[in-house]
């Protein structure tokens with residue numbers, strides 16, 4: 109499947125395809141602290157094509173309850189015409205808040221505006237206190253715990269006209285998800301593995317816009333979901349004789365389900381080594397039956413699992429890498445490709461550090477030579493990451 113073919117689709121980010129979700133299944137078992145879901149998106153009659161390693165872009169809608177609350181707090185009806193930033197034409201306030209604007213992410217500017225308008229003297233003093241240069245950290249924490257609706261609800265004497273309020277909001281951006289299926293196995297479907305974001309701050313239950321849209325508000329087989337394929341250079345090696353090492357804890361496993369499906373379907377002769385981890389084996393072993401089956405059939409040649417909360421001390425994927433340092437080095441020095449997907453903030457950095465350490469120790473290199481070796485792996489596209 110060439111990039112040319114993919115680029116020729118009638119559907120893209122500016123003209124997304126209204127797809128149907130045909131499956132929405134919880135992957136975690138009872139006792140889990142997580143909510144990770146498997147979604148199947150039907151590509152229907154569209155000409156959309158994808159390859160293992162690509163991502164799917166999804167345009168979500170905000171929660172109608174939150175939209176209704178904002179309309180009510182603005183003292184509006186929802187029918188008022190407003191023009192969001194860079195919108196081609198005005199649209200009703202309810203629609204702008206529903207699909208065009210991000211209701212999250214207020215900044216210092218919102219605090220300043222509310223502080224300048226609020227008539228309650230205690231609240232004014234509180235907000236002005238947060239705006240002092242020495243209160244930078246408190247202000248950050250205050251903003252992190254709030255979205256725009258909090259300002260309207262908690263400071264009702266600060267008034268905003270609908271157009272002015274809309275002008276404070278950023279555009280709602282599509283969310284990307286690593287594709288968890290191979291087109292060789294599912295040519296007209298795209299599978300996704302999504303952690304649903306739910307949390308509680310400032311006395312409110314909150315949800316992530318897109319993960320909760322797919323989980324809670326899309327009716328299976330009915331609601332059209334605007335999607336596009338985001339083509340990526342991330343992907344299994346073109347030379348199917350190459351070995352692959354795949355590090356994918358949590359939802360980071362998604363593209364590696366696609367890689368393994370793809371390589372099995374292509375009759376790849378290279379070996380597959382998967383590292384997966386999550387909190388508890390009994391509850392969070394995502395796609396357990398599939399991994400056990402791949403392993404039993406020698407389609408996955410090594411499977412190393414790291415359960416972080418099954419014992420007092422944390423065990424992470426990089427601990428499993430270190431335990432298997434000699435064999436890992438044998439694969440890498442033999443030309444294996446090394447892939448990482450999942451959390452960018454902590455996991456990917458720690459895995460990178462473990463990789464450097466293993467190469468230095470096993471390859472008998474000093475730190476600089478190991479760093480050079482890793483740099484060369486990247487140049488050769490033998491070390492690829494899809495982290496977020």
Ligand SMILES: Cc1cc2nc3c(=O)[nH]c(=O)nc-3n(C[C@H](O)[C@H](O)[C@H](O)COP(=O)(O)OP(=O)(O)OC[C@H]3O[C@@H](n4cnc5c(N)ncnc54)[C@H](O)[C@@H]3O)c2cc1C
Nearest residue numbers: 283284285286301302303305307316317318319359362496
């Ligand atoms: C290339 C790529 C691939 C990806 N693949 C996947 C994938 O396969 N699976 C997957 O699940 N995700 C994946 N993601 C992440 C995904 O795109 C979204 O970012 C994720 O689903 C959250 O989006 P949302 O709209 O549900 O939440 P949002 O509405 O964006 O909300 C998330 C925000 O909520 C806030 N928040 C979250 N928890 C708390 C808390 N406890 N307290 C205060 N604030 C909090 C944070 O500000 C956070 O940024 C990928 C991202 C990229 C870039």
Ligand SMILES: NC(=O)c1ccc[n+]([C@@H]2O[C@H](COP(=O)([O-])OP(=O)(O)OC[C@H]3O[C@@H](n4cnc5c(N)ncnc54)[C@H](OP(=O)(O)O)[C@@H]3O)[C@@H](O)[C@H]2O)c1
Nearest residue numbers: 303357358359385386387416424425450451454455458496
């Ligand atoms: N932008 C967003 O809003 C958003 C939404 C969803 C996911 N994400 C990101 O995507 C990541 C994936 O989420 P997920 O729920 O699937 O999995 P996750 O939170 O990354 O957890 C998967 C496993 O990785 C472990 N882990 C924690 N820190 C680690 C580290 N430094 N090195 C290696 N492993 C580590 C976790 O252990 P413990 O938890 O027991 O420590 C858990 O066992 C999240 O961490 C988050 O950063 C972002």
